[in-house]
Amino acid sequence: MLTALGVDVGTTNTKVALVDVTVPRVLAVASAPTPSPRDAATVLAGLVARVLPAGPAPVAVGIASMAETGVPLGPDGTPRGDWLRWDGHRAGAAAHALAARIGRADLFAATGVRASAKIPLATWEWLRSHDPDALHTAAGTGRWAGAADLVGLLLTGRLATDHTLAGRTGAYRLGRPGDLPTAFDADLLAEVGLRPSQVPEVLAPGELLGPIVDGPFTDAGLAAGTPVTIAGHDHPVGTWAAGVRRPGEAADSVGTAEAVCTILASDPAPAPVAAAGMSLVRTVTGEHPALLAGSSSAGAAVGWWLRTRASGVDVDALMADVADLGDAPLDLLVLPYVSGRQTPDPDPTATPRVLGAVDGRSTAQATFGLLAGLALQARRMLDEQSRLAGTGAPSSVAVLGGPMTANPAWLRLKARMSPTALRLVAEAEPVAAGAALLAADRVGALDGAAPAIPSSPVPRTGPGADVVDALARFVAAAREPAR
Template sequence: MNGTPADPCDAPRDPTRVGCLAVGIDLGTTNTKVTLVAVGESDLRVRAVAAAPTPEPRAVRPVLLGLLGQVLAGSPPPDAVGIASMAETGVPLDRRGEPLGPWLRWTDHRAGAEADALTRRLGWAHLVRATGVRPSAKVPLATWARLRADRPDTWAAMARWAGVADLAGHLLTGRLSTDHTLAGRTMAYRLPGPGEPVPDAFDADLLAEVGLRPEQLPTVTPPDRAAAEVRDPDFVSCGLRAGTPVVMAGHDHAVGAYACGVQEPGDVADSLGTAEAVMSVVAGTPDPVEVGRAGMSSVVTIGGRHRAILAGSSSAGAVVDWWLRHEADGTIAAALFDDVLAAGDRPTDLTVLPYLSGRQTPAPDPEARLRVLGRRPSHGRTELARAMLEGLCLQTRWMLTEQARLAGRTTPPTVTLLGGAVAANPAWVRVKAHVLPGRLRVVPAAEPVAAGAALVAAVRAGFLGAVVPALRHEPGPTVAGAGTDYDQPYARFVAAATTPPRGEKGL
């Protein structure tokens, strides 16, 4: 945690010097991470990391104070703070800015009827073309409609709405603001036209459909500046300096991709966590409706200059956790996946469809469920575990193939792999290197999103020049027959995923 003379921010700020010391905060679906990062002209160095389970809204303040105190102990005050978070999650606030209950989470999926009603009223294609987002039970616009109908007392008491990162920023600064990548996941924020800057506010007409006004939503900070400054004395006491710029870094998957150098057309990121997100940065502006029909979203990158196609699977790390509970015969994760690595690279003869609660993309199917096809008594737990990882990686290959079609790309891309599972599960990484037809570029950083939030803070607060550094990466595993060995299993996987079950034996 202690600095060295080579670190860019140990001395008082010199305007001729490029770089800074920054804090990154990542409030994720499962855990909240805080990092202290030395952001140099050509690299990022993580000095300290602290983590805790993501708290409910009223506990965000004490949890952040504790984590910041840990990473800042013995350190000079940082020059900037960046905040990233899960998207499509938030909480109503009363007139004092206090949360009215727990998070309304993206995982709830209870606003399906409201999403359907918005679709009937406004038109599916109109909503997707305007916002880049497919109407679904998890989008906040539908959540707000449900809140209005089901909890009228809370609705009447709600003065404003805060997303997860927005609430953290509000605690530090007293201002409620957000980033365009988070606003863009709400279905209440419009895509910019070709060549136009991202909008600076939520859309009044879309909000009016559920009875809200733009002033009840956070302000949208442009992607070239900080949101506000640290004002709260409690956060000053834990090691921050009053007046330090605070940046709303954005949507966790997009922030992690940015930190790994996925910033320009042709770059592709695969972010692994509880969920998985595959993001392809593209040239031009793909038709949002065609992208939406594939179950994906049209988004704008962290830098605000390029479009990207975003695909998500809610059943990535969640499937691994489920498998360990139900199919591992009590074997701990490390031992099971060590056995998978030791067993070699030969593909299995099984097909695992890795869907715990529907498939978002490609070929969206809310009824899709986890199935193991071709299972026999002779299949041991190691082979079954490899087949499960194969299923997850074949799903990734399917998402990448669809994104390539939508982007007009004809050659397999180099995929940048990031996320907590990269370090935690080498077997998953090796299977992925075998299944995907292109090259794999692995970022081993344990907390790329939190480090990315620090990087975005450094950029937007003006501490870096035109060149933006990235987290260290390394080549993926070298596997004989990569891609081609899985051409036939991939064809079987897609055929099984798109064919209704006919009574075959699953789990």
């Protein structure tokens, strides 16, 4: 047996998994609410200690994380405050100012990301006026660490990131597949008053971060000298782990947020991608371009629904009742935009709406409408990516993430709405497993190509005429001006 360790620093929880990378399968996983930067070493070392007894010592460690999230560091590497997260909405005015100064279209063409409140470039501009001591004063001694970058620093003493995370900041040029930049862009950093020395190094695809050094992680049982890699942005890491590695294939990764990623043969025109609210990215190996669409209305929308419409209800029993509805009519749908809509038709003012009459329906029937709306939102993202790429529906779609394995009713509706057959990656922690797989692959521990996490076909009954009609009603309602 050959093992590697995968770390996934998520929006809600952080997971550490010991993975048999030859199968692959997760031997043990431990999780905790994502800790503050100051507590990260203690919490992560505790999670590592819990999983290591499940198998042989890992040959490598891989780190994946949410993107657009980080923390300023002092000269000694100590975090200055809490995470500045992707969903904080603090930097909207700063993003608008940057777009006006740089040019909204020019910034997207250069970086593949839109000028929005979530990108660190806007956060850095916001810090310059709201907390200059964090990065911009004291002779510029402050540095920025993304979530995965901080974990890598704690493990190895080196601050670096990979291109999939750097590419979400707004300060890293997109580059050509197979020829990616190895540093943040100095001119873009200068726009917000920073220098290249204040941000992480950017590792080339496949480059290792370094060896584990003595400290809390060796105390937890990891061997000093074990190689570490920054696996990358959680969604692309999960996409790769699911075996979605060739043009025409797509992945739908569902967690607190949802991301749909379609791999392309060539770059589309940037302006329509930006207008659609999507990003143009590179795969974790750097070989192919890809379109990435994000929605905050996934697990977060389910949580909102349960708080506001099903408070006090046994969730497992409710979802079992929803599953028992099978392929019920799609006459009630919910627009699930609890935090606006990023794509398609970006609208930060979008709010949840119920299409159809709720009176006389059970809680399960109304919840069916919510899950149907979530499935239709994912279908919209897939359809828009196919349109932007100028291709037909993807040849395959891999669905992954804890909610998909835990909620058969949601998965059934997703398969019913999909333009093509789905396959389910049933592993509950695909990102942590993918980080471990990438680490083993990058140290040359695997024979041949890295295997994908096992998946299985999802039975489907659609899409039929009822789905076509429901999608049309959903899209028309989503495009209506806010009331």
